[in-house]
Amino acid sequence: MRARRVVVGVVVLGVLAVGVVVGDRAAASAAERRVVTEIEARMHVTGTPQVDVGGFPFLTQLVARSIDRTTVHVDAVTFDGVEVTDVDLDLHGVSVATPVVADRLVVTGTLSPATLTRLAADSSGLAIELGVDGGTLTASMTFLGVPVVALLAPRVEAGVIRVDVTTVRLGSLDVAVDDLPGALADGLRGLQIPVDGLPDGVQLTAVAVVPGGARITAVGTHVPLTSLR
Template structure:
């Protein structure tokens, strides 16, 4: 065989081996994505639709051999948190172990609580027929109490891992009042309303809540998060 033919032969072998390595890498990434989809469905309640997952780009096998996946991101159309419907659920986990017990060095879950979900909590807590709506960058509550029109602005906050909403302005019958002025102690029911956000993976705690055009965007984070996954 000529020198030129030998060189061509070596190139062909390298290309074939390289293609095989790429194929194996992509297969491993695909299998991991499928397992990540299963994990998301097990770690969140009432998942709507099939989660979309990204486990990173080539090369991927080196991460498997190292025993930890650098970054896993996922998106779910909807889920249930504490019995409340949530939409646009985003998941990000870094340093995800590839053997049991499955854990993530750090994980973040963000989701949007539509106004209908917040409205349900407000109605259950107060016993009043109140509506919650987005007006600009604020949440507004309106309805009828004791035959008078009630209107209020509420502001979300996170304290000790709990999601609370507080009144920042209240009027009854068109007049500004203090919550304590509402007869029968009804005003106290509007203060510090606790919105339950349960069903998050163990190790995650709420850290932020922001009013957006779609509702209330909440974020939960944690370190050394335990992930449930089928073997």
């Protein structure tokens, strides 16, 4: 009889545990749906956001009024007219209280060659086309009827993408950037690719050349989610 009571007790505890897990996951799923709704309402997105509210148990995070981590993937987001594709949002320490604030927000996404070209042309005034050749960013233009291709190494400085010119091909010749006419050399050396419209408090921190363009990373702390737009 005692053994039977023990077995029954174990079964009851097992059922309760399953119920707690099911309830916890239901609450997490409801939170994920709410995040999808908020993102679609606040941001110019392409495709349905994929949201994962991490951490277990989730209900204790609600009681503590802070969600440990939430990740979001979106096919594309347009920030103030700048389209960023293959976007990942990584949010840490998101408060449940109003206003909703993330202790840390990391945004990664890709700028296509067409977007890079527009941003660079608007910034520099040069008739320039940016592209990717292997793992290298290139800038193509024509000078006095001669094709010019500059190989660029992008970096982030003070929240802006800047470039170092590594090689310049003038027609069939490789020349130093200093050997180019002054205005052209200055334009290439001073080339900037500003990415405006990121959420308030979020700043570019890194850039890497990828087959689809330039993969950027932006980071912010204590970011109000009302700034997502």
